[in-house]
Structures are given as C-alpha cells and as structure tokens.
Amino acid sequence: MLNNKKGIIFGVANDHSIAWGIAKKLSEKGAEIAITYQNDIFLKRVKPLASKINSTFLIECDFNKADSIEKTFNIIKTKWGKIDFIIHAVAFSDKNDLNGRYIDTSKENFLNSLNISCFSLTKIAKLSQPILNNGASILTLSFYGSKKVIPNYNVMGVAKAALEASVKYLSVDLGSNNIRINAISAGPMRTLAGAAIANAREVYKYTEENSSLNRSVLLEEIGNSALYFVSDLSLAVTGEIHYVDCGFNIIGIPKKKL
Template sequence: MFSLSGKKALIVGIANSHSIAYGIAQALREQGAELAVTYLNEKARPFVEPLAQELEADIFAPLDVTDTAQIDTLFDQIEELWGRLDILIHAVAFCPMEDLHGRVTDCSRQGFRMAMDISVGSFLHLTREAEPLMADGGACMTISYFGAEKVVENYNVMGPVKAALESVTKYMAAELGPKGIRVNALSPGPLMTRAASGIAHFDQLLDMAAERAPTHQLATIADVGAYAAFLASDSAKNVTGGVHYIDGGYHIVG
C-alpha cells in the first residue's frame, strides 16, 4: 500500500542486532529507503558495521550526539551525497547507572542534565539540522515508553525524561507541521535491548508486560519497524504529534 523507494533516511541509535533502531532500519530498507547509519564510537563500530553493510547503507559515520562537530560533519555528508533528507530516526537514550537505579528524588543534577541532553536535547538538535534538508516535507521519529505517562517500577528518572521527550515531540510537530514535517514518538512495550538491560529487575518487567497485555505478547523490533515504515511514508502525511503505542495493548490495562 505504500513505498519508501527513493526516500533518504538517517538512522541514529543502532547498537546491535537487537536494537529498536535496527528493526526500523530493516523495515525502511525493505520498503526501498536509502540509509545513513551511525555508530557511537570505535568500541561500538564492530557491532554496527556488519549491520550497516547488510542494510547497504550509503553513509556509515560516527556520531556521539553530545559532539556538535560530529553532528555538523554528518549533516554535511548527507547534504553533499543526497542533497536532502526525508526521514530521521532518533533512538538514543542514556542515564548514568547510579542515577537510573536510584530514586527520582535523589537523582544528581549532573545525571539529570546528562539524561535530558542525550535522550531529549539530541532529538531537538538532530531535527533542527534535518529541517533545512526536508524542504519537501519529511518524517522525524523518536522512541518513548509507557513510563513517561505512568509510574513504572524501576524505570525511575527515565520516566520524567521520556515525558519531556513526548512533550518536545508535540511542540516540534506543531512548529514544523506547516512545512510538511511530521514528528512522532513510538512507544513500544518493554523490549530486551542493550539500553533496557540497565533497568533493574527488567526480566520481571518483561514477564509482567506479557501477562497484562491483551495480546499476551511482547512487541518485537520488527513490529516497531513496520509501524515506523508506515509513519515514514506519504500515506501518513497527515499523522503528526502522536505517541504511538506498539505494546500489545498494555497501555490500556488499568
């Protein structure tokens, strides 16, 4: 029903083959999109490079979202090679472990700033850089979680951080909508990703989510990818500012 043939997509956040960003990248590529894939640093490169090769990425570049120079270099590459950008996937989040495992009340100022900068501020920065390359419209997406809306045990300070991310999504959708740029957040249920493994008692969270969800199934990275591919397509050109749950209906259960 839709195709992404010829669309240019930047994928930020692949860490390994279990990453949500990788599931999205696979789905976009299957629908014909051309990809730019980033990796965090040289330590991460061996895990990401084979995936970028498999995806036939046109651009494979380092990107630490706290490094403005790297962001500038990446977008210069994109402009030089493609001249435009149609899709931005932001799947980056971080919080220092000592702050993630403690009470929200006890979160250090430095840890809170870091979590907000990497998890939220980087989406603002990347979208701002993408805007001039989306002269004909585009789709920007980020990854949230139900803990932004309700208190989820052990999710701790990432709850308020994701709440800020969802609010940023809505405000940018309102501001960029007149240019045909859609901004949406995807909210999968719990998935066993590298980032999620830092959450205390995460196995219990997975079991509880599967038990409580109406489908009794956890979402997969392929499920998230399929939804993202639709939102990236012209068929979703009038869908923006939403938080889209891909969680087997978990979020509707009281």
C-alpha cells in the same frame, strides 16, 4: 513503498536495537539508509549490520560532543543533498540512577540524561531543516514510563515525558514546512538500553502477562509501525505518540489480579 527515499537512523547499537528493527523494515521497502555510530567500539557492531541492508554510509556521531550532530548533517548534505526521514532512537542515563529512588538522581546525570535523550531531538529537528525534503518525517522512540511510574526507570521516565512534549511542540514548528514528527512508544524490549534498568526481566514478564495480547512486541512489529510513519501513508499525521505494546498501556487493573 520507500523507493527513492533516503534517510538517517541515529541509535543502532546491535541486532536487538529497536533502531535496527526499523532499519531492516525500511530497507526492505526500498529506502536508502545512513546509520550513525557513537565511536569505534559501536562501529564494530554496526558495520556488519549495515552490510545486511547494503548500507555503506556510516557516520560517527556522539551526542556528548556539541558539534557532532551538525557535522553529521553536513556530511549528509555533501553526499546526498536532501533526505526524506530521520529516526531518533538515542537515549542514555547512568545505570546507577536506574536502580532505586528517583529522588536520589544526581544533578549531573539528570542534565545529561535530558540532554542526550530529549534535547537531542530538538537539536536534530532544527539542524536538519536545510536538508529535509518537503513532506519529510521525523520519528523518535518513547516508553510508557513517560506516563506512569515504572520501577527503576526513574530519570528516564522524566526524559521520555519531556521527549513526548517536545514532539507535540515541534510538530507545530515543523508543520509550516510540511514536515511531520511523531513518536512510537514501544513495549519493553530486551535491548542494550533496557538491560541497564534494574529488575528489567521482571518488567518484561509482567508486561507479557498483563498486556491485552498476553505477549511482548516484536522488533518487526515496531518496524512496521515505523514504516507507516515514514511513508506517505501518514502524510496527515503529526505530533502523535503511537503505542506499539500489545495493548499494555490501556490496562487499568489486569484480570489476573482480581
């Protein structure tokens, strides 16, 4: 399905990462993948994973550094020329602001969270234009905390709301070049990012008990949805926020609460 397709994945941190679940699925279907890592600490985790999908194209990319994304795409251009997809799976916030009240968020962390978790997608979309093939796909990751209040998600909920709005506006800007952009809003996962949120275990348990399917989503299932968005099966789909959460987002009042 993805034979002769090349792409880059931003955000693989470990084998629990949603980005890793996506990388495995795309690789299984024939894609050639480049993977970024933030620094040498993350490289030690990412390199063994990359070898599992026969990827030797690893690029250091730190969203905290102004020119890091541009350098990444220059490296891609030199080695591959053009690519067919980009997976944006990077988010960050100081964990001290993911515990307690949103109103107490510091200005510094607010700006940093929005920069890394949201604006980075817009920057990637712009800087990647020269190396994207006709019909290319960009995919990012969101969470239900963008729509409704999730305890302790705080500034990340605001960042994800901005991210989803960005997807819609970018879909218009990119559409004239026949490039798609969409987002997957996955259910709570036991990821490195999720672990930073206070009372995360209670959130996992609640969503498992109250989703339509009464369970949590699996990495492989998110990978399957990503495959759809990256492949030619979704050529007419752009600007969408696609829920992969076992139906949790459609619940108003759970039956068990009545």
